[in-house]
Amino acid sequence: MQGDEKQLITDQSLIESIKKSNQGVFELVFNFYYSGLVVFADRIIKNTAVSEDIVQSIFLKFWESRETLEIRSLRSYFVQCVKNKCIDHIRNQQVKYRFGTHYQETVPVFQEDDLWTKNELAHLLEIAIADLPPRCREVFWMSRYENKKIADIADKLNISKRTVETQISKALKILRVKLIDYISVIFLYFFLK
Amino acid sequence: MQVALTHFMEKDRFDIDELISNYLLGSISTEENSELNNWLNASIDNQRYFSEQKALWELFETHKKMQKIDEQKAFREISRQINKSPRIGFFGYFQRAAAILLLPLIAVSGFYYNKQKVDHVQVAQVTNTVETPLGMRSSLILPDSTKVWLNAGSKISFPVVFSNEKRIVNLSGEAYFEVKKNKKWPFVVATKNVSVLVTGTTFNCNAYPENDQVQTVLVEGEVTIVNVSATALKSMSPGELAIYSKKDGQITKKKTDLQKYIAWKNGKLMFRDDKMDKVVEKLERWYNVEFVISDKEISDYVYTATFVDESLDQVLKMLSISAPIRYTISERKKQSDDTFERAVVKLYKKI
Numbered sequence: 131m132q133g134d135e136k137q138l139i140t141d142q143s144l145i146e147s148i149k150k151s152n153q154g155v156f157e158l159v160f161n162f163y164y165s166g167l168v169v170f171a172d173r174i175i176k177n178t179a180v181s182e183d184i185v186q187s188i189f190l191k192f193w194e195s196r197e198t199l200e201i202r203s204l205r206s207y208f209v210q211c212v213k214n215k216c217i218d219h220i221r222n223q224q225v226k227y228r229f230g231t232h233y234q235e236t237v238p239v240f241q242e243d244d245l246w247t248k249n250e251l252a253h254l255l256e257i258a259i260a261d262l263p264p265r266c267r268e269v270f271w272m273s274r275y276e277n278k279k280i281a282d283i284a285d286k287l288n289i290s291k292r293t294v295e296t297q298i299s300k301a302l303k304i305l306r307v308k309l310i311d312y313i314s315v316i317f318l319y320f321f322l323k
Numbered sequence: 324m325q326v327a328l329t330h331f332m333e334k335d336r337f338d339i340d341e342l343i344s345n346y347l348l349g350s351i352s353t354e355e356n357s358e359l360n361n362w363l364n365a366s367i368d369n370q371r372y373f374s375e376q377k378a379l380w381e382l383f384e385t386h387k388k389m390q391k392i393d394e395q396k397a398f399r400e401i402s403r404q405i406n407k408s409p410r411i412g413f414f415g416y417f418q419r420a421a422a423i424l425l426l427p428l429i430a431v432s433g434f435y436y437n438k439q440k441v442d443h444v445q446v447a448q449v450t451n452t453v454e455t456p457l458g459m460r461s462s463l464i465l466p467d468s469t470k471v472w473l474n475a476g477s478k479i480s481f482p483v484v485f486s487n488e489k490r491i492v493n494l495s496g497e498a499y500f501e502v503k504k505n506k507k508w509p510f511v512v513a514t515k516n517v518s519v520l521v522t523g524t525t526f527n528c529n530a531y532p533e534n535d536q537v538q539t540v541l542v543e544g545e546v547t548i549v550n551v552s553a554t555a556l557k558s559m560s561p562g563e564l565a566i567y568s569k570k571d572g573q574i575t576k577k578k579t580d581l582q583k584y585i586a587w588k589n590g591k592l593m594f595r596d597d598k599m600d601k602v603v604e605k606l607e608r609w610y611n612v613e614f615v616i617s618d619k620e621i622s623d624y625v626y627t628a629t630f631v632d633e634s635l636d637q638v639l640k641m642l643s644i645s646a647p648i649r650y651t652i653s654e655r656k657k658q659s660d661d662t663f664e665r666a667v668v669k670l671y672k673k674i
Contacts, residue, residue, distance in 0.1 A: 152556075153402070153405075157398055157402075160394065160397075160398050160401075161394045161395075161398065164392070164394045164397055164398075165389040165390075165392040165394055166389065168389075168392050169385050169388050169389055169392070172388070178388075178392075182392070182397060185397075186397055186400060186401050189401055190401050190404060190405070193401075193405055194405075246382075246385060246389075248386075248389045248390075248392075251382070251385065251386050251389065252386065252389075255382065255383065255386055273348070274383050274387065275387065280348065280350055295341060295344065295345055295348070295350065296341060298344050298348065299338070299340045299341040299343070299344035299345075300340075302340065302343070302344050302347075302376060302379060302380070303340050305379060306375065306376060306379055309379060309382065310375070312382065313375050313378040313379050313382065
């Protein structure tokens with residue numbers, strides 16, 4: 131983005147408006163971060179409904195204490211809140227079910243960089259997908275975004291299941307090159323089951 | 324990054340990318356699965372490659388998950404808790420409207436935040452730009468059948484297709500809008516400093532970048548003016564003029580004579596108690612000439628007149644009759660590229 135022409139909204143000005151009880155700006159910030167934070171929490175909690183509750187409670191508290199908040203960056207503030215809340219939640223769960231299992235301190239390793247907001251991710255992925263060869267894009271889209279089974283896609287496009295699989299693997303190969311910088315390489319070996 | 328795929332015993336019976344993709348799709352056969360396992364055990368690079376592909380897959384899963392989340396519903400839930408008795412009415416509405424307007428801007432700021440990640444990504448939106456040169460005016464119809472009159476030396480850009488949520492146009496200069504009414508589809512005129520938010524209405528917005536103010540007059544309907552940082556927000560009623568000052572970032576409102584601000588669209592040049600430096604500014608754009616005020620005192624003269632389709636010469640004559648002003652017009656010299664330079668009008672005090 132060319133920074134000088136576009137006047138960027140700074141976190142500071144957003145926070146100032148929220149401090150002045152501007153609910154419109156609050157809603158804007160909410161819409162911008164909410165889904166990203168829910169997915170972020172969900173990776174730790176593994177329960178979308180609980181994750182939504184956690185993120186909503188963070189925003190409620192954010193609004194209620196708006197006048198006294200000292201925040202530099204909204205992104206790191208929300209990420210920190212979600213982490214803390216998730217850890218609390220896991221501890222509570224473990225206290226509840228401690229009987230018979232041994233208590234274990236689980237502190238998930240997640241960084242601020244792992245937070246994608248919906249807009250950012252959509253923008254990135256849409257552009258990457260748009261560059262795929264047409265047939266490849268069509269198959270990949272149907273599989274990933276329309277939740278179609280391989281057999282359904284083969285049926286619909288009148289191609290073999292094997293061709294569908296080949297196209298998806300081709301898409302991943304191309305996307306890998308485009309998106310390699312964004313794949314956070316937490317190097318883990320996933321054992322196959 | 325090139326990854327050397329340490330291959331596996333059997334030559335090319337399996338394509339490793341297909342094995343991985345089938346594994347991710349969940350359509351992997353037992354045979355393929357053990358093949359994949361062998362490959363993974365063969366080297367650490369293979370394992371890295373695999374986990375990167377898995378992370379790539381997760382990116383799309385994450386996106387899909389996000390799309391299923393309903394922010395609006397969630398926000399309704401928490402705002403119910405915030406406002407025990409929900410605040411409805413204009414103010415609430417317009418604040419929400421301001422939020423709609425700001426959304427793309429905050430998206431930009433979000434990207435900025437992640438700069439090193441995304442700064443090579445290009446925005447792929449097709450926009451039209453219509454520009455009027457100095458001395459000319461034009462009118463156009465936007466994709467949503469909103470009518471726009473564009474004053475001299477102005478530029479408007481708008482997407483070929485408006486998005487479903489909002490209609491945003493960018494304006495530099497002056498334009499008169501008759502916005503097609505649609506309550507659910509807000510129309511936003513974005514200028515460099517402030518934005519005008521409307522649902523369906525008629526108004527004039529004057530936002531020449533060289534002026535130190537952005538002036539908006541409302542003919543009918545309702546509009547809201549908000550600056551980019553959303554620190555100042557004013558809703559207007561018909562007959563009002565809102566002035567955003569670039570110096571202090573404030574928006575002020577007052578009742579005004581609308582005609583003066585909108586007459587230009589019908590080809591009328593109208594001045595109402597305007598100081599000579601403002602008059603000159605308008606004439607410069609209208610006739611594409613340059614003015615030089617030789618005696619400073621002239622700038623403070625106040626002028627009232629209406630011109631319809633008069634030539635520059637006639638206007639200047641009228642000026643010199645009604646105010647103690649003398650003028651000269653320079654010869655338009657031919658430039659090296661065979662075009663003529665702008666005429667320069669010099670104003671002097673009458674002695």
